[in-house]
Structures are given as C-alpha cells and as structure tokens.
Amino acid sequence: MILSLAFVLATQADQATVIEVRSMTPRRVAVECVVKLPELNLREEKALAAAIAAMEMGTRRHSADTMQDLLDGQRPEISQFTDHIRISLLGPRDGTSSALSILFGLTNQTGFELKSIAALEATAKERIGQGYWSRFYQAKIDGRALTIGEIEATYNKVFRRNQMVITVSGAPSTVEPTQMWQAMERNWQKRNVLFREAPSVPAEVDAYGPTTVGLKAPEFAWGGQGPARLLATIALGSGKGSALFHSWRQRKGWTYVQECAWLPTKSGFQPVFAGITANPANVAELEPWRVALLEEIERWTEEDRTRALGFANGIWKNGIGFSPFLGSADRTLTTSPSDQAYLLAYWFAKTGAVFETDRFLSLLESTDLEALKATAKELVSGAEIVRIGS
C-alpha cells in the first residue's frame, strides 16, 4: 500500500531526485535511495559488490556502530540488482537529518574499511547471484583478483547524483528533506574514497541444498503489455489460489514452496516462476513442470481472473505482501514503510512516473479472461526451464 501524498521536489539534471512522502502518524522515518546503474562489465559488477561490502562496514562520516546508533538499532541495508542499487535506512521519527547524513556518507565520502582485499572479494562473490531470487540471473563471476583502484573507480562510476532517486517517508518537519539533502549535496565531491583498517574475514556460507525449478519467461520492457503480464504473473504464481499452488503443490505434491517474482533487468523485467523440491524424482524431467502449468491455465474461469485482481488489490491496497517486485536479492517487496518508499523511488527511476496505486490497479482490470489466459500461456510456453541446486 502506497501512501497517497507523494511530492517529487527536485529533478535538476545534476542533482538527485527527491520524493517526499508525508505520513500523519509515522513512527519512523524511512529513507530509500535507488541508484540507477550504468553499463558494468563482469569485473565492475564484482568491484561494485566489493564496494558495497565495504560501505556497510562504515564511512568516513559514521562508523558502523554510529550508523546503528543513529538509526535506533537498525543497520543500513544495501541490495545490488542488475539495473540498480537499493540503500535502505529506517530511523527514529525525528531522525531524517541523521538518515540523510548517513546516506550522503555512503554515496559520497565513503571510507572503506580495508586491509585485505581478499576478504571483500569473498563477500562480493557471495553477493553476486547467491540471493534466493538473484540465483536466477545465473551471473558469471570474474575470477581474477580485484585491485583497490578498480573498486574505487567503479564506486565513482556508479554513485552519481543524477542517477539517484531518494524517497523520504515520514512526518513533516521544519526543514524539508529536500532542503536537507540539497545542503549536503553542495559538499558532493567527484572522487573521494579512502581506505583504512581491515574487516574480519567473512564466514563460509553453505550452498542451498534442495533443487529449485524455475521457469524464466522472456524479458520485456514495462509498457503496453506490462499490466496483462503482471496480472498473468499473479494468476500463475501469487497466493494459494494460484496455478503454481494448485498444480505443483495440491495436484502433484511436488513442492511445499512455490512463488513468482519479476527480476529487474536492464531493459525491463523478467518474470520467474519457482518451485523447490527435496525429492530428486520430482526433477528427473523438467518439462512436466511446464505442462502442468499449461493444463492449469486451460482450467481457468472468470473466478481465476477475479482472484488475481483481488490479490493485486490485496498486495497494493491491503498490504497482504507477496508483491512480484523484489525488495532485495532474497525477498519480494513487503508493505513496510521502507519498502513502500523504495517502490516509489524505484518506479520513478525505472519508468519516470510516480507509482499511483489506483491508476496502477485500474490498468490491470482491462485484461479480460481470454487475454489473461493467452498472456499466461505465452509466459509459460516461452519460458526457459532452469534447475538450480543439487
């Protein structure tokens, strides 16, 4: 559910865009920053992941402990996608200035905590393509060792003011967030990276055991067919009334977990339908997973379209969760104030428009049953089937 009062207040070419959302009874201030990514090669992707790992360890302005203290016990969360970076800060109600100051420190004037570059490399490899959903990108990792100069150069290439959209969601204050940010931006430096001390070596992470079956539908740009594809995605994969649940779980008994998401890509989105199984017999052949879904689509009636529309309403108006949009590499968006603020920033960065719930939902309603079935068949028939895990 998106708060209704959203103002886009700064859109100058050399500045970050700031969106203010005013809530009457906020308990927290949510500051969300989306940084649109330029074209990056494999090596730069790894360097960026290493830079993010270093950013989380503290900045020249604020140590990791100070950031946590200013954010009332929370830590900044930074997620890397193929088309953008998400920086998520949740602070106390009167903490807008501190949160923006932390954001400024992270995106400019960062001090990397570094002695062993190998430690950052290890963390970077874990970040790329290891999240629950980001595994579907099946990212390649450049194996050669990074240099400090490469991390610095990538950091400076990525964190540019005019590529940033910031949403500040909280109570009205005497100094508006846009003014606060613009005052900080006056001290923005073109190149400013500092290295110091060593981080601890990250612990080994177990590989995820069971097998994931994923249907990766063709990638497309949000536009004319977007709403129909979104409704078809929900009908296929969101909720216990979905085709995935009925087919893969209830009829076949193949999975306990089955869900869908739209992976962000450079050109738009890629719908993914996933199920996880621990029984090797279930994945001896993958094509039956597609066939089962196609059979389910054939059974759809007007009730299925109504359910999908109801579920979409539930996601974006009633806050039931299970949005197909990602909140991080591991999870889809929730209705927390942070995730709502992030969606505003991301949708603006991606489409150039403010996300308006009612208008968005009305777009979905124009898809009738036949169009819904045809779109769903197209998504499933055209999907690449992948197997991830043992």
Place this chain on the structure above:
Amino acid sequence: MILAATFLLALQAEPPRLRTQLPNRATILVERLPAADYVSVQLWINSASFSDRFSTHGYRHLLEHFQAKGFDNRLDYRLESKGMLLDAETTRDAIKFGIRCQPSQVRLAIQAIGDVLRPRLVSKTDIEIESNIIREELALRAAFSQLSADAWLKAFGESGLDPYGNPDVLSKADPTDLQNTWVEMTSPENLALVVAGNVEIDPTTELVKNLLGARKAVSSVTVKADRRGLNDTMAKRGSVIASKVGSFREPGTAARIAAGLAIANLVPGTYFQYGPSNVPGLVLVGSDEKSINWVDIVVRENPDNHFSVAKKLVDRWVEIQTTDPAKVAALRGRLLAQSPSLRPETLLENLRTLTVEQFRDAWKSFNVEVRS
C-alpha cells in the same frame, strides 16, 4: 509526583481493548489500534492437551494444513478474491490461523475462521499427499530451524518435539482419529480469538461472540502444559547459542530476550527466536553459518558495552509487538490460548525496566552452544 505522572501517561498510551470470556470459556480479545492500516483476526487453539508425542508427531501440523483449506478446499480462493490473506502456523503450544483484512472485511474474516473450525473428514489419499508436502516442508527448513529443533529436544525431550512432525508417522494417520482430535482440540475452552486493528470494539466483540458463543464443550478434561527440562545443559554442537528461560512473566526472561537481541546484533544475518509462553522454553540466537564461535563471542564481549544498543533493540522489538496488528494479535492470542488470565504487560514492563545488572547476568546465561 513524577512517578504518578509517568503512570498516568502510560495508562493514556495504552490502546483500548476488551477481553471477554464467554460462558463456554472461549476467550475473545478486541484491541483498537487507530493508526493501523489493516486488521489482523487470529484464532489461537491451545493444544497443550494434544502436544506432540513420538507416536503422533505432527498430527497438529497435519490438521493445520487440512483445516486451513476450508470445508471445500477453496477458502484461500475466496479470501484472495477479496484481497484478504490467510496464514497458519503450528507452535509447540498452539495452532494459529490468522487473516489479514481491512476494517470493512472483519465480518468476512470471522466467517472464514468459522469455516476453518468446521471439522473435516479427509481421505487416506489426502493424508498421503499432505504428508509428502510436509516432507518437502521439512526438507526446506533453514539450518537454524533444524538446530533449534535439536536444542529443544535436547533440553526438554519428547515434550520439546518440534511441531513440524514426522512424515512417516503422519502418512499412517487415521482420518477418523484426526477428525476426532480436531473436534476435541477445538472445544471452546481451548479457543482464543483476537482482533487487532482499527475496529470498533463492541460490535466486533459481538461478531465473535456469535461465532464462538454457541460452541459446546467437548471434553471436561483440560491438561495443562507440561514441559519439564530433562537436563540443564545441551551438547556442544551446531551454530546456535541458547539460554533456557522460565515463564514469560519472570524478569530473567526479559533480560535474556534483551541479551539475545544484543548478541544477535553482533553478527550480521543472525536469527533471534523466542515465543512467549507460560511454560519453560528457550531464547535462541543462531546462524546458518557453521563457523561462528558463539561461546567465544559471548565470553570475549563485555555485556556492559552492549547494554545501550540492547535497550534500543528491545524498544524496537516492543514497538513492533505492540503496534503491528498481526504481532499484537499473535502476542495476546498465544498467551490467552494458554490461559485467559495471561497478559503480556508483565513482560513488556520487565523489558522497559531492565537494569544493567540483570542484562549482565542474562548475557552470561548464553553459555551453551549447539553445532551441527
């Protein structure tokens, strides 16, 4: 004067709520949260009399799966068409069914709870399929969840069995036995229904009364939860550190929650787990990573240095438990299902008044590791 003023402020800050115990001993609680943007309707079924044993391990979980589907297997379908969502959970003490909805949909949500309560007679084939789904569910558990189950079993033996169940036992369950168990388990004295959100208290209470008031007691025998510790120490295996706690009402429990949150904060990506209960349990901190030496962290770190952040983490934990409708309903429902007299205020007050000395002692109680 200052104390009195503080007390008055605290009273004013309390959201209005009404707890009602019906003549048939079912409990209702409606809490009005004017700032909430949704309503949580939760049915909590005390299953202390039906706790898991090796021979029936997972029956409650299996029943949760079946009953959540509704009498015609289409309850989710009906709710989702209205933008509502049902979730269900089986804990060691109870089974929960929760519905998230808008204030205007509370009547529908309560009707759906009535649907969940209707006994179903499933087939042997249904049991076979659902046992396999639970087998899949078990296989997908996070490492932390498995370690947690190990820790509970070690600490409490058969009475600490994890609620997931044993698929081999479940596949042999008899349909009629399951149905009878459900009928007995949902005898009104075992039911607590909580509604939390921006709702009117009196009309909402009436709606729930209409649902639960006519239910008749099935069995006069109510067995209290019995969870006695088999031993006070756990074997050193796994990447979990745990502290045994008594009732949620004891000050030591609050201190261990604070210490657990602070210890979890020291390692990114760490889990913290505690479910308030009137019977002994565990506060657990752990990670999917095996290489973390929890004992070393607890011994090396000076708890005094973490008291300040612990207070902030506790404040945040309490804020979430007392303002988010689903958390509010879960905290109160979980306790009311155990006894209508149980209220979380003692725990919240103990957390608010936590001293550094209590925190220090609680920190030291996390001295036993479990490693897989």
